[in-house]
Every structure is written in structure tokens, then in C-alpha cells.
Amino acid sequence: MADDHTHHVLDFFTPRAAGWDSRFPDDGPAYATAAGLLGLRPGDAVLDAGCGTGRALPALRAAVGPEGTVLGVDLTPAMLEAAVRAGRGGSGTLVRADVARLPLRDGALDAVFGAGLISHLASPEADAAELARVVRPGGVLALFHPIGRAALAARQGRTVTEDDLRAEPRLRVLLAGAGWRLESYTDEDDRFLALAVRQA
Numbered sequence: 574m575a576d577d578h579t580h581h582v583l584d585f586f587t588p589r590a591a592g593w594d595s596r597f598p599d600d601g602p603a604y605a606t607a608a609g610l611l612g613l614r615p616g617d618a619v620l621d622a623g624c625g626t627g628r629a630l631p632a633l634r635a636a637v638g639p640e641g642t643v644l645g646v647d648l649t650p651a652m653l654e655a656a657v658r659a660g661r662g663g664s665g666t667l668v669r670a671d672v673a674r675l676p677l678r679d680g681a682l683d684a685v686f687g688a689g690l691i692s693h694l695a696s697p698e699a700d701a702a703e704l705a706r707v708v709r710p711g712g713v714l715a716l717f718h719p720i721g722r723a724a725l726a727a728r729q730g731r732t733v734t735e736d737d738l739r740a741e742p743r744l745r746v747l748l749a750g751a752g753w754r755l756e757s758y759t760d761e762d763d764r765f766l767a768l769a770v771r772q773a
Contacts, residue, residue: 578695579671582648586625590651593626594659601628603719607766608632608686611713617683618642621665622672622704623690625649627656629717630664633686644677646670673700680709688717691738698751705752710773714753716744718765725765739765 589596608629613619615638621629624645633643643665647653653667670676672687673695685704694700704714718725722740726733738744744767745755753769 579648582693586649587651590626590649590655593652593655594628597719600719603764604629604688604717605632607688607715607717607764608636610766610768611636611684611686611715613637613641613684616640618681619644619684619686620675620677620682620704620707621645622685622687623647623693624656624665624667625652625688626659627661627664627667629686629688630656630661634664642666644668644682646672646675648672673703675703675707677707679706682708682712684708684713684715686715686717688719691716691744697738698747701748701751701753705771708771710771712771714748714769714771716765716767716769719763721760721762721765723760724762739767741767 609632613636617637618641619633619637621633624647627645630643630645637643645656645665645667647669648671650669653669656662656667685708691697722737723733738747741758748755748769752772754772755767755769757768759766
């Protein structure tokens, strides 16, 4: 199952990596705004889970300062290569890894940022629990997308439904089962942002 999922992710993202940023050229400010809502402080440690081409990395680096730690993890080598080509490798350490099995110790991080992440997870609750494992109690998870659920569904030629993992009732239950408490939820045409706090 995990291998099938890995192949699916690689098959989807590898051919799209080189042109990813040019397909969505206006998303930068939205990433920066969302990263700013994590409440990061200088010296904090933050993970961009499924970092893709690294669009959040500069904003995360600005928030934690030169003494902080910024990690960008992605399963697709071509996405990490695109992040380096875009000059974002200097904003954080890029690592090829699966969000389901992070090479980090328990409680190592203050926050996790995940843009467009949840719909690409093989086992969403188990993977959200893995994210919780590596975040200290009281740390923050931001699940972000630069457009809302309805706008994304329209872009993909489908209708939005309440069984969508990102629908608030489903997401709240999923996160609670994984060790997170959903604190705020925004689903507007120009932004999806769910902020959750790591439970003790």
C-alpha cells in the first residue's frame, strides 16, 4: 500500500515539478501570510511537510531567523530539485522523506506547515499522528492551500462535498484522533487554512 502510494505521488508530481511555480505564479504572498500565522519566534524549529518547490521556506526562515531551524521534506526528488533551482534551498535544509516516517526525534519541532498536504497522504490520521509525534506539546500545525475547497474543486472539475477530508467536521475529528486540537478554520475562495495545536 505504502509503495503504491509512493509511486502514485511520484507519478503525479515528477512530471509537474519543473513547471509547478509557473502554473501558480501569484501564490507567494498567500504562503507568506499563512506561514506568518504559525506564531513562530526566532530560534524555533519548523517543518514544511510536503514542501514541493519550497514556496513557504523563505517566509518560514524569516520567522525563525538565522538561529532557527527550517526543514523542507518532500517525497519527490524533482520537487526538491525545483526548490534548489528556485533558490529556496538556502532558506532551509531539504530532505527527501515520507511524511509517514519522518527522520526526526519526538518533540523536535515547534511547528509544521503543510500546503496542499492532506489530500496526498496515504493514511491521513496516521500521518497526522506522525506529524504530532515530532512536534512538542503546544506546537502548531498549519494545513494550508492558497485557494479554498470550492475554488479548488471547480479548478479540478468536481463539486465540493462534505466527505472531503478538509471539510471542518471531518478534519476536526481526524486531527483530534491524531493528537491535535483544531483551533481555527478558514475556507474562503482565496485561502484554506486550518490551525491546530499539539495536545499534551
